[in-house]
């Protein structure tokens with residue numbers, strides 16, 4: 230038989246199995262729907278029963294409907310390629326591997342979930358250690374149709390006469406395929422070194438380092454899916470949080486977990502970690518460095534002890550016909566005393582009232598002793614404490630404080646200078662206060678960590694009351710899933726991607742959400758854009774907790790870039806990385822990156838020409854990457870471009886990838902950031918197939934002295 234006929238015959242065999250799986254899936258779905266309907270009937274029937282029976286029938290209804298809904302949710306997930314692998318073990322046992330475990334009516338396995346122990350050999354078996362696997366087959370489907378198959382023989386000596394072997398490498402085929410708008414899962418082609426990380430124990434901290442394109446993000450997301458499958462009881466209820474560098478990035482990875490049937494994971498960018506805010510703007514590097522530094526803790530905790538800008542500077546109250554007066558100095562003394570207890574100001578309002586009353590009593594005693602009178606202190610305190618004018622004063626003198634308000638106060642340079650004395654330099658104070666003074670500016674990504682810090686330092690504002698009742702959030706969302714309270718801090722597992730870029734203040738913010746969590750932390754020190762790695766490492770250790778067990782893995786193969794593109798990228802960071810830090814790119818395309826010398830006024834034309842060439846050359850996406858400041862201008866150049874083309878700023882390009890990239894003015898990427906070459910390295914490693922660099926100088930190519 231010819232090779233293509235053998236392949237067609239093998240595809241037909243797999244198609245027959247896939248068909249059986251879909252028939253069974255339809256049966257299971259029908260059963261789950263019937264169970265849900267029965268549950269609802271039980272609910273209606275309960276109305277006619279006595280109270281006790283009613284309660285037990287309603288409970289049974291809830292359980293039936295809950296289970297049926299869960300099963301339907303799993304069965305209805307959008308599985309692209311439900312079955313994707315097959316293992317032929319020695320002794321002719323066959324295991325199909327897929328995104329979901331499915332059994333037939335006799336309870337035989339039709340498909341084994343990729344996360345189950347029985348599927349581990351699909352990823353872990355090698356020719357050196359075949360684990361009893363003779364042939365490993367990757368099955369590529371579109372919808373319910375088998376398109377292609379690809380085999381690996383692990384035990385050539387054990388291949389029976391009737392076993393056919395086809396294809397030439399599923400991994401290379403997957404890597405060469407064009408990219409779409411969102412990241413795809415890699416369940417069918419997870420490599421052994423990656424699988425080891427995905428299946429690492431869940432407790433403690435799992436740290437994954439590796440160069441660009443080594444699959445760190447993919448591995449971290451597959452690990453989240455794996456952990457939820459294996460440890461659903463321990464992890465599922467409290468929830469899993471994935472933190473990524475930007476909204477563009479979280480959007481890019483948003484389809485990966487749902488494609489594996491996991492819809493219960495929260496994805497947030499660093500600008501979205503604090504509930505209710507969504508910051509996307511970045512500060513210039515020197516400003517971001519100040520805002521991210523641990524020194525800001527001291528500045529913020531001093532700032533909130535300062536007198537609020539609108540607070541009255543004098544108190545006058547009439548008691549028994551006499552005016553009691555506290556001047557600014559005396560009021561400040563009372564304020565300092567209350568803060569001296571070290572409690573958050575929003576939780577110190579009663580203490581503030583008491584201290585103020587004591588000060589008024591002192592004042593009354595002072596006046597009285599001058600006249601030889603004696604006053605009843607307890608009576609004064611009780612009487613004034615109940616007076617409306619006293620409370621009116623208190624709410625303006627010790628108001629409820631909100632994080633945004635306190636951070637805005639620091640736009641006043643003199644106020645900031647008081648809070649930052651001996652902590653920030655005069656230059657830093659001027660820079661920071663200028664940035665916070667502009668009230669019309671939206672918050673930046675770095676501000677979010679400061680606001681979160683203030684939230685904790687200030688303490689929660691008192692709960693709003695309506696008609697005598699404290700307002701509480703409903704426990705469930707309309708879709709029935711459990712609603713998490715605001716500022717939830719009990720996630721059971723937190724995944725941090727691009728961890729090398731978190732500032733110390735951002736580590737504190739994320740750490741607060743994971744007080745009881747285990748962690749998966751992914752990063753590449755060579756791509757770091759944070760100037761003080763030691764300070765960040767300290768904050769990061771604190772976020773994990775002092776006793777967390779840590780295990781480290783390094784990934785060493787670059788699956789994204791062609792070897793030709795990665796060779797250029799490695800040159801620009803040669804002075805910043807040890808050879809060991811740079812991964813090995815496995816795919817060659819024969820297409821070298823193009824470097825074009827372009828005068829600044831010809832950039833627009835050159836960028837449009839280069840983008841057009843690349844759009845013609847690749848099927849998938851083309852990214853145009855430039856310095857952050859240039860984004861609006863470059864967006865104008867491409868305002869009519871097709872959807873496949875995206876303009877993205879250097880910092881937002883973290884974690885993303887495109888079939889082809891046009892990089893505009895690389896030297897600008899170096900100068901815009903404190904760790905410029907590393908940012909340029911990120912930008913140069915975003916393309917899978919082709920790269921064109923447009924530069925008006927070649928400083929970016931010359932190694933630093």
Ligand SMILES: Nc1ncnc2c1ncn2[C@@H]1O[C@H](COP(=O)(O)OP(=O)(O)OP(=O)(O)O)[C@@H](O)[C@H]1O
Nearest residue numbers: 415418419420441442443444445446447788789884
């Ligand atoms: N085993 C694999 N099979 C198929 N594709 C893979 C595999 N591992 C990684 N890839 C692909 O390689 C590309 C890079 O992966 P990913 O984005 O996870 O890398 P990364 O290490 O996070 O990169 P960076 O640090 O540069 O953002 C993605 O397209 C991913 O799907």
